[in-house]
Amino acid sequence: MNKFMGVLENVLLPIADKLNNNRYLSALRDGFMVALPLIIFGSIFVVIANFPFLDKVISESAYAKYQDALGPASAATLSIMGLFVIVGIGYKLTQYYKVDAIYGGVVALASFLILTPQVVEKVSGVIPTASLGAQGMFLGIFTAFISSELYRLFVQKNWTIKMPPGVPDAVSRSFSALIPITLTLTIFLVVRILFSYTPYDTVQNFIYTIIQQPLTHLGSGLPATIIAVLLIQIFWFFGLHGQIIVNSVFDPIWYALNDDNLKAFQAGTELPHVITKQFIDSFLVGMGGSGMTLAVVFLIFLIGKSRQIKELGKLGGPAGIFNVNEPIIFGLPIIMNPLVLIPWLLAPVVVAIVTYIAMSTGLVPRPAGVIVPWTTPVVLNGFLATGNAWQGGVLQAINFVIVAVIWWPFLKILDKNYYEKEKYESNSKAS
Amino acid sequence: MKRILLACSSGMSTSLLVSKMKEAAADEGVEAEIWAVAQDKAFEDIKKADVLLIGPQMRFLKGKFAKVAEEAGIPLDVIDPVAYGRVDGKAVLNKALQLIGN
Numbered sequence: 016m017n018k019f020m021g022v023l024e025n026v027l028l029p030i031a032d033k034l035n036n037n038r039y040l041s042a043l044r045d046g047f048m049v050a051l052p053l054i055i056f057g058s059i060f061v062v063i064a065n066f067p068f069l070d071k072v073i074s075e076s077a078y079a080k081y082q083d084a085l086g087p088a089s090a091a092t093l094s095i096m097g098l099f100v101i102v103g104i105g106y107k108l109t110q111y112y113k114v115d116a117i118y119g120g121v122v123a124l125a126s127f128l129i130l131t132p133q134v135v136e137k138v139s140g141v142i143p144t145a146s147l148g149a150q151g152m153f154l155g156i157f158t159a160f161i162s163s164e165l166y167r168l169f170v171q172k173n174w175t176i177k178m179p180p181g182v183p184d185a186v187s188r189s190f191s192a193l194i195p196i197t198l199t200l201t202i203f204l205v206v207r208i209l210f211s212y213t214p215y216d217t218v219q220n221f222i223y224t225i226i227q228q229p230l231t232h233l234g235s236g237l238p239a240t241i242i243a244v245l246l247i248q249i250f251w252f253f254g255l256h257g258q259i260i261v262n263s264v265f266d267p268i269w270y271a272l273n274d275d276n277l278k279a280f281q282a283g284t285e286l287p288h289v290i291t292k293q294f295i296d297s298f299l300v301g302m303g304g305s306g307m308t309l310a311v312v313f314l315i316f317l318i319g320k321s322r323q324i325k326e327l328g329k330l331g332g333p334a335g336i337f338n339v340n341e342p343i344i345f346g347l348p349i350i351m352n353p354l355v356l357i358p359w360l361l362a363p364v365v366v367a368i369v370t371y372i373a374m375s376t377g378l379v380p381r382p383a384g385v386i387v388p389w390t391t392p393v394v395l396n397g398f399l400a401t402g403n404a405w406q407g408g409v410l411q412a413i414n415f416v417i418v419a420v421i422w423w424p425f426l427k428i429l430d431k432n433y434y435e436k437e438k439y440e441s442n443s444k445a446s
Numbered sequence: 447m448k449r450i451l452l453a454c455s456s457g458m459s460t461s462l463l464v465s466k467m468k469e470a471a472a473d474e475g476v477e478a479e480i481w482a483v484a485q486d487k488a489f490e491d492i493k494k495a496d497v498l499l500i501g502p503q504m505r506f507l508k509g510k511f512a513k514v515a516e517e518a519g520i521p522l523d524v525i526d527p528v529a530y531g532r533v534d535g536k537a538v539l540n541k542a543l544q545l546i547g548n
């Protein structure tokens with residue numbers, strides 16, 4: 016068993032290393048991090064605007080006014096999150112090349128806007144906001160990668176205007192960016208013009224149809240989700256941050272699905288997807304962290320006898336409420352511990368299936384597309400994620416029980432092992 | 447004054463360890479500035495540190511950090527998983543001091 020795990024770790028560590036040290040995936044992850052505070056700001060106001068029972072307390076017109084007043088908060092952030100992600104990626108990727116990063120950010124943004132449709136129902140001079148959100152996400156990511164690469168290439172080739180010494184630094188900097196920016200944006204303009212002669216009309220439409228739609232369709236299914244969840248759990252089993260590793264690949268898909276739901280939620284129509292960013296973050300992680308270990312902490316207090324386990328409960332409990340569970344993962348330990356491998360892999364898969372069924376049958380509302388901060392405690396987390404639906408909180412409570420039941424026998428064995436070891440040690444000390 | 451920097455995915459779990467390390471430092475009378483950051487911010491903060499410790503769950507980033515740490519001329523290591531799980535501030539503090547000492 017030990018040998019087998021050694022071999023497996025030798026396979027996994029390089030994968031984790033490759034995925035995380037890949038400059039594009041790093042920039043992608045950091046780009047999302049840049050957008051996250053804005054996304055959460057928008058989400059908070061979606062939650063406030065759709066406060067439960069408010070529509071029954073105040074008059075219909077007052078409620079409409081209230082929603083209109085708060086609308087711009089999410090319209091300016093959450094709904095057009097693609098823009099912030101693009102600036103973030105452009106900035107982080109050019110920063111990696113040690114080139115003036117803020118220009119990398121704005122070049123990425125401008126390149127994306129050049130490729131974006133600028134007509135809505137024959138009215139020109141407007142940009143449909145839908146294309147700045149999830150719909151434009153994939154195009155935005157690719158554009159940010161390519162434009163940053165082109166920009167830094169032109170800068171590093173030194174195709175710039177040189178200013179004589181004595182010209183203030185800020186001035187010469189703005190000139191030095193001029194030629195690389197002009198070249199980069201011209202290339203994107205040519206691409207736009209070329210695409211206008213194809214049946215797809217715009218690049219955005221092309222990427223959306225050819226890449227984004229098939230990928231998100233695949234990602235919105237239960238099989239892909241179970242694979243993603245299992246990968247997260249397996250990485251963690253070897254003590255590697257599974258969430259970070261897997262998210263760098265899945266986030267574009269999960270965020271795009273999330274945004275589809277948000278649009279439907281705000282329009283009051285049927286929510287299209289069950290699997291979204293929040294399906295993963297609230298219902299599979301938002302219960303004490305990856306592997307939903309808050310239920311394990313609860314079991315520790317319920318049945319724990321050994322000193323080691325009880326100590327761990329006190330240590331990991333408070334952090335676990337806010338979904339930080341490294342003390343449990345490294346302390347129980349979960350890593351490299353064959354005894355807990357079964358519940359560790361099984362519980363999230365069962366919960367994923369139960370949650371998926373509960374949401375697709377309509378028993379529990381689907382995630383409303385808001386992004387809930389990942390440190391939000393369980394039950395409240397599920398309530399907010401489903402657009403202020405009490406069923407979301409109840410579902411999390413049920414999931415909690417499921418995880419606890421799956422873990423019960425395994426934790427009991429583990430605890431017994433520790434307890435007997437402690438007894439043996441204190442006996443041998445006494446004698 | 448020893449300046450010890452810890453990095454993990456978002457700086458949350460290592461900040462738990464930081465508070466324990468601060469307690470240990472106070473007990474042992476070591477004057478130390480100890481703080482935790484998210485891994486992407488560590489590249490900047492490394493300039494202000496004497497040693498960098500990374501959470502074991504981020505150990506696949508060791509190669510990436512090794513270059514930066516070398517440029518900054520400071521030692522780095524991955525925190526021992528057992529000490530990490532027990533949130534053993536004293537052990538990690540001693541490890542950090544030992545790294546700075548060398």
